[in-house]
Amino acid sequence: MILSAAGERFIVHWGEMGSRWGINRTVAQVHALLYLSERPLHAEEICETLSIARSNVSISLKELQSWGVVRTTHVLGDRRDHFECMQNIWEMFRAIANERKKREVEPTLAVLRECAQQAKKDRDSKYEAQRLQEMLGFFELLMEWHDHLQRLPTTALTRFARLAGSISKWLPPQHENHETPPPDSTAELEFDSAASEKTVKDESDEDLSLL
Amino acid sequence: MILSAAGERFIVHWGEMGSRWGINRTVAQVHALLYLSERPLHAEEICETLSIARSNVSISLKELQSWGVVRTTHVLGDRRDHFECMQNIWEMFRAIANERKKREVEPTLAVLRECAQQAKKDRDSKYEAQRLQEMLGFFELLMEWHDHLQRLPTTALTRFARLAGSISKWLPPQHENHETPPPDSTAELEFDSAASEKTVKDESDEDLSLL
């Protein structure tokens, strides 16, 4: 497998990005390679192209398969497994989101439910209970949103994204002030839940109506 | 700072989740602690509560401040810095999303633009160029979406999430088949971009119209 300079650059970068998001660098590199490849590759080709050990490739491929973004195919007259990457990007990120939900968000929800429950019972944890409950509500809403997107076909997603982009151009900017946070001055509302809710409520309704 | 069992459990879990998403465990723990705390804490309190070195706390707090989710305040008659966490969850995750965009998505976009450009020029990289271009388009759309959400006030976000959740209940399920992937049977469309686009296009329009 011969890589162009551009391809190589992308693979390296994808590996680095993977690391930053909690995905093994090699796994991400193998993913990037298969994503770019026109044809399915066998493990040996991947080893050679990326200069990593055969065993490492084996484990990385298993991992990618467990995420549902890579699968095996076979070439006539060749005993070896060949590997190909999901080609539709939206489907690919959907699969990843799905898997992260299952592996990380759902366990977090379970913990939050238990903790909120327990804190509610404890007379000394009134404030903690409130904070945990709020976090729980956030994650529950997030799940609803996820499930919603999960049901929409890819084309709807892309069109919706475009639509959302054009609508937002007509709205006044709301939260651009994070770019260069002023020393210690006017950023009050983000840190004070009550103030934030109150301030925002006044100006939110006409924005919401656009949805 | 005395922690309830529930609070401690949450902090430990939040630390683990942080790791999985590329955030230092300690940083996440400090964040969780401040999130739960009714009042701002000084560094020494954080050390003691979490049993970590003073220097580690110092660095973690700096990190959290750079993410814009923690800031310093002061208590009358106390020279020490006290630290408090952004209390509004939506604002908090908005800040995090903002920062990750700046640190990770924007550099990725830059790399993708360069790679796509370069591959386009290379006669041997026709397919790679196409793949890179597609990835670039995805990230650009994602950015539009992000910017859109960035402009909406928190209340609009929560209401929209609820709305989206209830709409989706009326749609036929589209992509639940990832839950238990069948050995190697009908999952063709996810891996074949063309097939996927064609299949989906037939059924997508009435779904999209709901938006």
Place this chain on the structure above:
DNA sequence: TTGTATTTTCAGAAATTTCTGAAATAAAAG
């Protein structure tokens, strides 16, 4: 000034994650 409290920095230690190569296993071919 000088002293004291607080915070930051940083070199090296500790812990964790990742990677390798050799050996074991599996699966087909002869």
Place this chain on the structure above:
DNA sequence: CTTTTATTTCAGAAATTTCTGAAAATACAA
């Protein structure tokens, strides 16, 4: 059955990340 080819497993090596404690820097007070 034996040989050959392909894949997986896994103990230890290597690399990376995280953490600590001591020292330096900073800021305020007397």
